[in-house]
Amino acid sequence: MATEVSFSIETPKGPRQVTTVYERRGAGEPLLLLHGIGHHWQAWEPVFQILAAERDVIAVDLPGFGESPALPEGLAYDLPTVVPTLRSFCEALGVERPHVAGNSLGGLLALELGREKLARSVTALSPAGFWTEAERRYAFGTLLAMRQGARALPVAAIDRLSRSAAGRTALTSTIYARPGRRSPEAVVAETLALRDAPGFTQTLAAGRDVQFTDDVPDLPVTVAWGTRDRLLLRRQGIRAKHTLPGARLVRLPGCGHVPMNDDPALVARVILDTSR
Incomplete structure (x- = not known):
């Protein structure tokens, strides 16, 4: 059964209270799972038990998605807001620098957490932010x-x-x-x-100008792309590799944009290999 936690975040208008819903299973080093836009933590259900055999796995409904309420009025759904919110979420759970795996929007957030030195390792599955404007x-x-x-x-x-x-x-x-x-x-x-999802429209609007252009040095990073991704085309993985030269680029044969369902064993192995 998913659990609810509330915590305070600092904003330009002062402290605000945020509530999120999450599922936590397993034992070992912490592993935070982040879903994509319009999805919910259950996107990770196909790989959850495999990962929980080796990790303390925490899958969260991002603010404004799944069962997590929207962010407080006036707060943007942009990276400068959501990344510190995830940091505060981890602090509320007593988790320090988890391994992080994310898909799509969650992959972009995972890379941002890595760039901010808030993650032990990063696995980004078809992450957003490596597109051309047309894409x-x-x-x-x-x-x-x-x-x-x-x-x-x-x-x-x-x-x-x-x-x-x-x-x-x-x-x-x-x-x-x-x-x-x-x-x-x-x-x-x-x-x-x-x-x-109450956060869908504002999250999409916040993403219009997003481009991930920074390296994430000094920690293990894997970027994995499904060969049958119809939403973020796999050639974006090559751009990700140029941006993140130290990262491992992995093909996920026969997988679509949300690969956890298409090949759970392969996706779990990629995440665990990175976190080791």
């Missing part, structure tokens, strides 16, 4: 279309579609290369998470 517009347009589609469908229709492989493909093939592997219950839950 960014394509990705954002696709995400907006997915959101609009989810909001247009009645819950009964989402449930009905989730019951067949073809329906799950229609709902999730943009992010999964093997959408038929996702359970009907998971597809319904993540479609509703995309539809209802």
